[in-house]
Amino acid sequence: MKMLSKKPAFALMLTMTTASFYFAQSTQDTLSKDNEIEQVVLTGVADIAKDRKTPVAVSTIKEAQIIEKLGNQEFPEILNSTPSVYATKGGGGFGDSNLVIRGFDQRNIAIMVNGVPVNDMESGAVYWSNWAGLSDVTSAMQVQRGLGSSKLAIASVGGTVNILTRAADKKEGGIVSIGVGNDDYHKSLFAYNTGKNEKGWSSSFLMSRTAGRTYIDNTQFEGYNYYFALGYQPSAKHDLQFTITGAPQTHNQRTYAPTIANYIKFNPDQDGTPNRKYNSDWGYLNGEAFPMRVNYYHKPVMSINWDWKISENSKLNTVGYGSFGRGGGTGDLGKVGGKTLSQWGVDSNGQMNLDQVYAANALVNPVTAAAGSTLVRRSSINSHNWFGLISSFNQKVNENFNFTAGIDTRYYYGYHYQLVSDLLGARGYKDDKNKNIAPNVVSNVYAPNPTWNPFGGKTDPMEDRVGYSNDGEVLWYGAFGQAEYSTEKLSAFIQGAVSNQAFQRIDAFVKDGVTVQRNQTVNTKTGFKDIVGYNIKGGVNYNFDDHNNAFANIGYYSKQPFLNSVYPSNFQVVNPNLTNEKIFSAELGYGYRSPIFSANVNIYRTTWGDRWQRKTVNFNASAGTSTTTGYVEMSGIEEVHQGAEVDFVVKPFKFLEFTGMFSYGDYHYNGNASGSLFDDNNNPVSFNNSTSNSSELYLNKAKVGNAPQTTAALGFNIKPVKDLSFDTQWRYVDRNYANIDVNTFTDATVAAKGTLELPSFNLFDLGLSYKIRLNNDKQYFTIRGNVYNLFDTTYIQESATNNHVKQVSDFKTSSNTDTQAQALYNTYINNPNNFYKGLDVSNRVYFGFGRTWAATLSFNF
Incomplete structure (x- = not known):
């Protein structure tokens, strides 16, 4: 069985399932044949992609990687080294992070815990602050970019993130x-x-x-x-x-x-x-x-x-x-x-x-x-x-x-x-x-x-x-x-x-x-x-x-x-x-x-x-x-x-x-x-x-x-x-x-x-x-x-x-002559305080x- 952690707009529906799994080879440490990923066959409702078998683009993050690299980062940030993934801290508050896969935000990414969807049923939102301890009980996290392998009627527009948690029968x-x-x-x-x-x-x-x-x-x-x-x-x-x-x-x-x-x-x-x-x-x-x-x-x-x-x-x-x-x-x-x-x-x-x-x-x-x-x-x-x-x-x-x-x-x-x-x-x-x-x-x-x-x-x-x-x-x-x-x-x-x-x-x-x-x-x-x-x-x-x-x-x-x-x-x-x-x-x-x-x-x-x-x-x-x-x-x-x-x-x-x-x-x-x-x-x-x-x-x-x-x-x-x-x-x-x-x-x-x-x-x-x-x-x-x-x-x-950085035309109004607009533009463009790394500071x-x-x-x- 696997267990989930927490989350706000939805109940981390865990489908804790006893899992003898076969770790689908990932883009992280599982691509090596020395590490041939043991076939994860979850006996519950989770759909885990299998390497060289399931026809989807997939990356798997193992428990050891999460423990080693997460530290005090936001949970989704562990995925930043996988293709087409962008996880940020949002406004910077604890758990206020955002996740994007192939250009789709997390409202349109299916977040699953042991195969159970957890996106808010009204808005699709995901609130990572309420999962603050999810990383503590995660055995693996698999990212399936694109359609994914889930059988459920979920719209994984950008992809599916399946979080697999520890089982009750884990070794003493x-x-x-x-x-x-x-x-x-x-x-x-x-x-x-x-x-x-x-x-x-x-x-x-x-x-x-x-x-x-x-x-x-x-x-x-x-x-x-x-x-x-x-x-x-x-x-x-x-x-x-x-x-x-x-x-x-x-x-x-x-x-x-x-x-x-x-x-x-x-x-x-x-x-x-x-x-x-x-x-x-x-x-x-x-x-x-x-x-x-x-x-x-x-x-x-x-x-x-x-x-x-x-x-x-x-x-x-x-x-x-x-x-x-x-x-x-x-x-x-x-x-x-x-x-x-x-x-x-x-x-x-x-x-x-x-x-x-x-x-x-x-x-x-x-x-x-x-x-x-x-x-x-x-x-x-x-x-x-x-x-x-x-x-x-x-x-x-x-x-x-x-x-x-x-x-x-x-x-x-x-x-x-x-x-x-x-x-x-x-x-x-x-x-x-x-x-x-x-x-x-x-x-x-x-x-x-x-x-x-x-x-x-x-x-x-x-x-x-x-x-x-x-x-x-x-x-x-x-x-x-x-x-x-x-x-x-x-x-x-x-x-x-x-x-x-x-x-x-x-x-x-x-x-x-x-x-x-x-x-x-x-x-x-x-x-x-x-x-x-x-x-x-x-x-x-x-x-x-x-x-x-x-x-x-x-x-x-x-x-x-x-x-x-x-x-x-x-x-x-x-x-x-x-x-x-x-x-x-x-x-x-x-x-x-x-x-x-x-x-x-x-x-x-x-x-x-x-x-x-x-x-x-x-x-x-x-x-x-x-x-x-x-x-x-x-x-x-x-x-x-x-x-x-x-x-x-x-x-x-x-x-x-x-x-x-x-x-x-x-x-x-x-x-x-x-x-x-x-x-x-x-x-x-x-x-x-x-x-x-x-x-x-x-x-x-x-x-x-x-x-x-x-x-x-x-x-x-x-x-x-x-x-x-x-x-x-x-x-x-x-x-x-x-x-x-x-x-x-x-x-x-x-x-x-x-x-x-x-x-x-x-x-x-x-x-x-x-x-x-x-x-x-x-x-x-x-x-x-x-x-x-x-x-x-x-x-x-x-x-x-x-x-955008303003042009002369942006200063032209019904009350400004071309000469006045040019003068305003010159004042603007020649003031370094108006710019930061090529961006307008507004x-x-x-x-x-x-x-x-x-x-x-x-x-x-």
Whole structure:
């Protein structure tokens, strides 16, 4: 059985399964034939690709690699040395990382734990902060780029990440470890496995705590991880596994990307370089640092897995799971003195003027004042209950042919509302958004702390909710089937799946039969909207000899949109233009295996049409923070993702190994799209230079943003003597573009400049391990040290804007003559303070972390 760890928007549905696996050869350390990956045949519902057999592009990261190289990095970052993968730290808060595969973000990558999908059922989101301890219990992580080998009706548009966790019947033993790192990082862990006794019982337990601060200012965090697995194998035919895991955590965030100008302006050294640690999402309140952005969550996940070997040729694998996520994230709500939080500006250090807000709030009587006339910190709750069942029957017809059929059922209920987290000196917050009650003054506050209740606990009173209160309900019924044919040289499969997703939106602030939205009278409950989706895919692999193989795969998905696409603009009205997204993908691959050199080459093309997307946006950037937040809804998007990948392993000696990869992609939009802009209260907002909130978006040929289209890596591992190893890795990122800024792409002239290309960068990491053995072979100490970004390179990992260097034409207006425009341009272009590495400093970006380090001492027994 395998176990999972944690996660927010979904319950890490683990399908803990007893696994005797066959490690599919990866681009990391498994390409070498010396290491011929033992065939991973998970007896549960997980679909693990087999080297030289499953026709997909795959990389596998083993447990030893995760333990050695992860340190205090984000969990997805362990994948950065695999082709076409880009994992960043996002805003830099604990667990706020982002993952991109072949240009597709993690909402469109199927994240699986032991074969069970864990992406949020409403939005597809993945919150790595709630998986803080997942790395502690992971036995292997396999990345299948492209269609993947999962039989379920999941839309793995960019790829599939399958995380395989430890089983209850793991060999008897335990470990104690202590880790430290930069910025007061520390981690302590204890784990123990009993092994399987004569009666078939086994158990595994783990507990850890991680705390400190990341490289970014005021990003303190504290997270725990607990894991318990109980296994019982009464006979050779039956294997039962129960698992519970959770990771309560709280962490300060940086959710707003400052301008380059402000990174430089608010550098204490005042040397013209950016302060990469700068965070504008906090300030001092009554003499103490006060974070405006805090994320807190606890998502316990429970599962029970039953593997039944009916006969030599038949088996049934079933997993039932449940998840109870509770928590949310904070931000500002309301105005005081007629100003939003960002309009109160920042102090000389670039931090929020919270003391001024506190004093202004104290002057307001919320009872007599208009609604929203005080400025408070709110918590946006994103809780859920999630239950599911997956059952898969496999029949081996003969030595060459087998088929699988199964069901995938899920039920999800999400709770979304806002509470007051801190009054910031106010006597209350007056809210008038609930149309079922008179405007009320809320004075109860809810601290941003995660609950430890493994069953979620109660939701909060309706009278304390402000801003909005809506729930999402999703029913999922799916069926799948796959037929496989395999000989020594040839293997082929064809797979199909169908699912019905039923979506309902429940808005407690709407008045039944009275509220009018889009010229329609609406009710609290919308009723369920059923949408059918399906996929079909197939592939073939041929082994020419012991060294050479080739494969091909092809597939088509009709993917249901997310909940906010079904009910756009946060209204209770079904999207009149609702349609499934269409994805077509094809891939060719070649592999070579030998004891000294092994390599893979892949080429692929994916088209993604009829896409609907909602994106959070910021308007009118001022003094390092946003004055208005909201969202844009885009429809009619079509994307093309195509490219080539190479990865290899060279092992000239037993003590020396080289690994490398190179990927080159072309990810772009095909044709234009349309967009509508709204603020957080669902009010239409005009686009720049426009009186309308709707506009055509001139996206044709624009590059997909925050997804590097050229990446490369080269590393080596040397073991000069027994128990001592040294490793290093170089990574290169190029042709990385800014994210789509919708205000820019509503102007055809500006959009013609395309997406902004960010400077390329090189990073180097180092690692050292030493094992101290005791007299008992089962007892030994391990010392591990890592240094990341060894040369302290300053680089931009993401950009939220597309502000190109200005041309003379940008200064021409109806009131400027050509001469005046030229003069303004000359002043602009000749001022070096307007530029950073060739970029206009008005761009809002996230810089990557500088040099960081981590060290661990562990004792195995």
